[in-house]
Amino acid sequence: MIHQHSSSLRHPKRKTSNISLFVLVVGVVSFLCTSCYILFGVVRGGGGGGDPTGRGGRVRRAITNFHTSTTNKENNYSRPTTSTLRIRDITSSSSLTNIHHQRANGGRGRPVHPIPPLTPLEEYNPEDFFSVEEEESFLIPKYLKSGEMEPIRWRDDLTPVDGEHCKAFVVGLPEELQLEVQSYMGANGILDYARTMIYEERPPKGGHRIYTLNDGRKWASQLTSKWKTDMVWFDPADEETFESLVAMLKKGGFGQVLDSIGRAFDLNGIMIQGIGAIFLSQYEQSKNMHVDMDGMPGTFFNILFPIHIPENDTGKLYIGDYYNKERHPKATVNLRYDSAIVIGGETLHGTGECDYRDKRDLRLLLNVYIADIESEDGLDRISKDSTSLWPTYGDKNWFFSQKHRFYSRDGSTSMEFDQGRKPLHIVDEDEERCPEMEYLCEDDPDGWRLKCPKTCKVYQEDDEYYNNILTLQQQYHELSTNDNPTATKLFWEILVMMIFILPVVYVFYELFHSRILSNKSKVHSH
Numbered sequence: 001m002i003h004q005h006s007s008s009l010r011h012p013k014r015k016t017s018n019i020s021l022f023v024l025v026v027g028v029v030s031f032l033c034t035s036c037y038i039l040f041g042v043v044r045g046g047g048g049g050g051d052p053t054g055r056g057g058r059v060r061r062a063i064t065n066f067h068t069s070t071t072n073k074e075n076n077y078s079r080p081t082t083s084t085l086r087i088r089d090i091t092s093s094s095s096l097t098n099i100h101h102q103r104a105n106g107g108r109g110r111p112v113h114p115i116p117p118l119t120p121l122e123e124y125n126p127e128d129f130f131s132v133e134e135e136e137s138f139l140i141p142k143y144l145k146s147g148e149m150e151p152i153r154w155r156d157d158l159t160p161v162d163g164e165h166c167k168a169f170v171v172g173l174p175e176e177l178q179l180e181v182q183s184y185m186g187a188n189g190i191l192d193y194a195r196t197m198i199y200e201e202r203p204p205k206g207g208h209r210i211y212t213l214n215d216g217r218k219w220a221s222q223l224t225s226k227w228k229t230d231m232v233w234f235d236p237a238d239e240e241t242f243e244s245l246v247a248m249l250k251k252g253g254f255g256q257v258l259d260s261i262g263r264a265f266d267l268n269g270i271m272i273q274g275i276g277a278i279f280l281s282q283y284e285q286s287k288n289m290h291v292d293m294d295g296m297p298g299t300f301f302n303i304l305f306p307i308h309i310p311e312n313d314t315g316k317l318y319i320g321d322y323y324n325k326e327r328h329p330k331a332t333v334n335l336r337y338d339s340a341i342v343i344g345g346e347t348l349h350g351t352g353e354c355d356y357r358d359k360r361d362l363r364l365l366l367n368v369y370i371a372d373i374e375s376e377d378g379l380d381r382i383s384k385d386s387t388s389l390w391p392t393y394g395d396k397n398w399f400f401s402q403k404h405r406f407y408s409r410d411g412s413t414s415m416e417f418d419q420g421r422k423p424l425h426i427v428d429e430d431e432e433r434c435p436e437m438e439y440l441c442e443d444d445p446d447g448w449r450l451k452c453p454k455t456c457k458v459y460q461e462d463d464e465y466y467n468n469i470l471t472l473q474q475q476y477h478e479l480s481t482n483d484n485p486t487a488t489k490l491f492w493e494i495l496v497m498m499i500f501i502l503p504v505v506y507v508f509y510e511l512f513h514s515r516i517l518s519n520k521s522k523v524h525s526h
């Protein structure tokens with residue numbers, strides 16, 4: 001009887017040992033897999049997989065898909081190289097990388113990248129910057145994290161453009177932004193419309209023409225009459241299209257850029273004065289050096305970055321010294337997909353020479369104009385400085401409704417938690433005739449459309465506007481929780497870690513349990 005009982009106890013012990021050994025092997029393999037994933041996926045830029053840059057592959061694929069989906073040509077459009085899409089190493093020895101976090105708005109933390117002093121550099125690591133062959137006149141950093149800003153410096157004396165008055169910077173863009181832009185622009189077919197306007201059907205000079213794009217939203221074109229180029233300004237024609245662009249920027253994490261600019265220049269708040277595209281196929285001799293907003297230093301900025309540059313070609317922007325034109329009249333800086341150029345209202349700049357006509361192609365940039373308006377004079381100047389059909393010229397009510405909307409110094413507003421503009425009461429100038437003239441809303445964009453903003457739906461009624469804002473907010477937060485690559489990566493990291501931890505815990509439990517059974521067996525055998 002004792003023999004049978006001890007045998008039955010020894011059998012589960014051997015079975016338990018086999019299970020424990022198997023689970024232990026699984027745990028060790030899981031540990032090795034987790035270590036490799038973290039080592040090669042997180043430390044080297046995040047994202048895992050075969051792309052050591054993390055974001056590079058996703059951005060290149062998005063740009064490639066965008067270009068090939070909007071044309072029948074093959075392999076004829078630009079993709080950023082791996083070098084321009086690497087994430088700058090946080091542990092770099094360069095003194096220019098200084099990242100910390102600041103808490104605002106009830107403990108919400110955002111990355112802040114303090115800008116270096118606007119003085120000549122005394123020393124720098126050449127490996128952190130593009131070579132003289134890549135950037136002949138300026139010292140431009142190779143790798144910038146999202147929101148990280150560096151002043152554009154002259155290569156010859158390492159001084160910032162405009163010295164201590166410098167408002168010319170390069171800023172790192174979020175990796176998600178280019179993906180969102182390509183998705184948005186691919187859906188509305190803007191490249192096809194741009195090629196049509198450049199090569200087939202030119203818009204009229206001296207006025208605007210309204211186009212309804214593939215997604216049903218309305219844009220307005222305008223030609224430049226001052227410069228010998230085929231450049232076209234292409235801007236939202238109404239508030240609905242403008243808000244869709246705001247939503248696109250928000251989904252792409254553009255709020256990080258606005259936060260950095262607001263803090264770097266100690267702004268009270270930020271509103272977006274306008275968003276628009278600029279495209280051209282040729283400019284043989286650039287003669288358009290200009291400033292955007294003279295007399296308003298530090299309150300108006302233009303943030304520009306490329307959407308499309310033909311493959312094996314470049315897009316250039318001229319920048320010059322406004323305060324020292326004799327020493328530094330002008331020079332070109334290259335435009336890149338993973339960064340934006342920030343220029344102040346008094347920064348001297350102009351379009352670089354180009355000619356893409358042999359490819360029947362063009363260069364397309366997106367411009368985001370932002371402002372910090374605190375005075376009545378500033379509001380008046382901002383509202384009257386527009387080359388676009390919308391916002392309506394001189395409409396101070398709309399511009400005031402946007403004040404501090406996307407950033408405030410105290411952290412009470414931001415693009416991430418955007419609540420929309422302040423309420424507006426939209427009325428037609430001629431309430432009797434406007435309903436009768438509705439058919440002219442698109443045929444007479446500079447006339448009856450502006451006189452009848454309510455009838456022509458130039459602005460959205462408040463009820464409709466806030467319903468749309470609420471819908472966009474819900475879509476944004478669903479995206480943040482479901483499709484955010486960082487959240488997805490974190491989920492898989494936790495899952496893999498649990499696969500490793502649970503077997504280890506189970507092994508220790510089984511070993512402990514088998515020890516108890518062994519002790520009981522010995523007691524019973526005695």
